[in-house]
Amino acid sequence: MTARLLHPDEYELGSRSSLDSQGTFNLDDADFESQAPPRARFRVRQPWWSRIFSSTYSGYRRLQNNPRPVFAGSKRPSCHRRLLCRGRRFCYIHVVFGIIFALVLLTSILRPSYTHPPPHYELLKKTVLESTYPGRGNPRNEKVFIAASLYDRGGELARGQWGRQLLQLIDLLGGNNVFVSIYENDSGEEGESALRELEQQISCSKAIVAESHLDLTTLSHVTVPGGDQRVKRIEYLAEVRNRALKPLEEQPEIRYDKLLFLNDILFEPIDTLQLLFSTNANEHGIPQYRAACSVDFDNPFKFYDTYATRDLQGYSMGLPFYPWFATTGGGESRKDVRAGKDAVRVRSCWGGMVAFDAKYFQQRTNKPNSPEAVENQPPPTRDIVQTSPVRFRAGRDLFWEGSECCFVHADIQDPQTNVDEIIDTGIYMNPFVRVAYDSRTLSWLPITRRFEKLYSFIHTVGNHIVGLPWYNPRRTETPGQSVQDTVWVADEKQENGGSFQIVERIADNDGFCGRRGLQVIVEDRQPGQKGWETIPTPSS
Numbered sequence: 001m002t003a004r005l006l007h008p009d010e011y012e013l014g015s016r017s018s019l020d021s022q023g024t025f026n027l028d029d030a031d032f033e034s035q036a037p038p039r040a041r042f043r044v045r046q047p048w049w050s051r052i053f054s055s056t057y058s059g060y061r062r063l064q065n066n067p068r069p070v071f072a073g074s075k076r077p078s079c080h081r082r083l084l085c086r087g088r089r090f091c092y093i094h095v096v097f098g099i100i101f102a103l104v105l106l107t108s109i110l111r112p113s114y115t116h117p118p119p120h121y122e123l124l125k126k127t128v129l130e131s132t133y134p135g136r137g138n139p140r141n142e143k144v145f146i147a148a149s150l151y152d153r154g155g156e157l158a159r160g161q162w163g164r165q166l167l168q169l170i171d172l173l174g175g176n177n178v179f180v181s182i183y184e185n186d187s188g189e190e191g192e193s194a195l196r197e198l199e200q201q202i203s204c205s206k207a208i209v210a211e212s213h214l215d216l217t218t219l220s221h222v223t224v225p226g227g228d229q230r231v232k233r234i235e236y237l238a239e240v241r242n243r244a245l246k247p248l249e250e251q252p253e254i255r256y257d258k259l260l261f262l263n264d265i266l267f268e269p270i271d272t273l274q275l276l277f278s279t280n281a282n283e284h285g286i287p288q289y290r291a292a293c294s295v296d297f298d299n300p301f302k303f304y305d306t307y308a309t310r311d312l313q314g315y316s317m318g319l320p321f322y323p324w325f326a327t328t329g330g331g332e333s334r335k336d337v338r339a340g341k342d343a344v345r346v347r348s349c350w351g352g353m354v355a356f357d358a359k360y361f362q363q364r365t366n367k368p369n370s371p372e373a374v375e376n377q378p379p380p381t382r383d384i385v386q387t388s389p390v391r392f393r394a395g396r397d398l399f400w401e402g403s404e405c406c407f408v409h410a411d412i413q414d415p416q417t418n419v420d421e422i423i424d425t426g427i428y429m430n431p432f433v434r435v436a437y438d439s440r441t442l443s444w445l446p447i448t449r450r451f452e453k454l455y456s457f458i459h460t461v462g463n464h465i466v467g468l469p470w471y472n473p474r475r476t477e478t479p480g481q482s483v484q485d486t487v488w489v490a491d492e493k494q495e496n497g498g499s500f501q502i503v504e505r506i507a508d509n510d511g512f513c514g515r516r517g518l519q520v521i522v523e524d525r526q527p528g529q530k531g532w533e534t535i536p537t538p539s540s
Contacts, residue, residue: 314472
């Protein structure tokens with residue numbers, strides 16, 4: 001896979017080599033081997049639990065076979081006493097690890113997490129596996145617009161597993177039902193060549209654009225302390241994503257039911273179908289969502305996309321492993337995860353792959369006219385009138401950053417009046433659908449999910465120790481609300497080019513997405529240099 005930019009507030013767990021846990025210590029050699037003849041090792045058949053606590057059992061057996069009473073009057077040599085104490089300590093360690101192993105084993109068998117999807121998931125999977133005709137995974141022949149913005153320097157994405165999975169997905173959806181739009185820039189000759197090879201294999205309608213360089217002068221610039229004009233990193237990311245949506249504007253007469261946005265992730269095509277057509281289905285089997293996100297991992301345990309994800313009350317994430325969300329506030333998102341729901345209620349998410357109701361990204365739609373049309377809409381989307389297509393964007397304040405992938409969810413939600421009383425937003429995270437950034441991690445996900453319920457207590461304790469979720473002073477803001485806030489005001493006469501001042505402002509709908517900070521694009525990037533840098537926040 002191509003190298004990715006880490007999100008700025010992503011909590012990184014310390015790496016640990018598997019070799020760290022491979023050291024062994026033989027209790028028999030340390031303490032008991034000299035206590036009995038070698039043949040005694042095989043005189044008694046070991047019970048089944050000795051496979052787990054072999055050293056403990058072995059030590060017990062040596063004592064049983066020792067003809068000398070344990071409490072004999074003569075003293076044992078002091079070195080033996082020390083070895084015995086050491087043996088006991090290792091005995092306790094074996095017991096602890098044995099208990100942990102038993103818990104993992106029993107949980108994975110009796111209480112696995114997200115391994116038994118609802119019946120309609122299995123029905124769709126069965127339909128796909130039992131036939132070969134194109135479109136077999138699209139039961140209602142819905143129109144799907146697939147968008148991706150890529151940076152594929154060596155061509156590994158287009159030529160590799162990502163490209164193959166995309167072709168499989170098109171076949172399952174049916175070529176007549178799909179439009180594929182891929183925008184790629186600054187990937188070099190090899191990346192462009194690989195994309196053109198993939199283009200020849202895509203049989204459906206498509207728009208494949210590869211630009212040798214994205215002209216940054218066409219993007220909005222901001223004035224940073226010191227007077228330089230720079231491009232915000234989020235502005236850049238929003239622009240490349242929007243370029244993948246251009247065909248929606250060029251052919252507004254074509255109406256799509258779903259919009260699927262893909263990152264540079266590896267995925268199972270059948271899981272993508274479940275995200276599109278099974279998430280939060282009603283009694284008629286029709287999915288009900290404004291947006292539905294997968295869950296992405298950059299190792300078998302670690303959730304990646306913490307920057308764009310916010311829980312139902314707009315709190316940021318807890319530690320990046322199951323159940324991902326903290327107990328802060330009502331903890332509704334965490335409760336949904338622990339209940340095993342396929343539609344975990346959130347205010348925003350991304351997770352590497354997102355299915356949207358396409359109407360939010362197309363030209364104006366009116367209120368549904370028929371009672372049947374109203375009935376088939378989830379409560380958050382009823383009676384909504386969309387005035388303009390939604391697009392990715394950056395935040396408006398200079399030293400207040402948020403992900404373009406969070407802002408787009410803020411823009412498809414109904415205005416809120418009290419964020420702590422939100423019941424549903426129509427935006428869901430689906431933990432049945434999991435993706436990864438390398439093939440090894442993807443192969444491990446069906447296994448690690450089976451015992452992840454054991455993490456909940458550790459997750460809660462860890463969040464309290466670390467202090468997650470981070471405090472966000474704008475979380476409770478509602479659109480149109482008049483608030484006093486500390487914002488950066490540019491002033492060339494001042495030494496820092498401006499200062500933080502308390503001002504009266506009108507709140508936007510995206511306060512829950514943000515954090516204090518500023519990242520900008522490196523325009524004259526050198527080999528080996530990151531594509532963005534952080535501008536230090538001046539003291540207030």
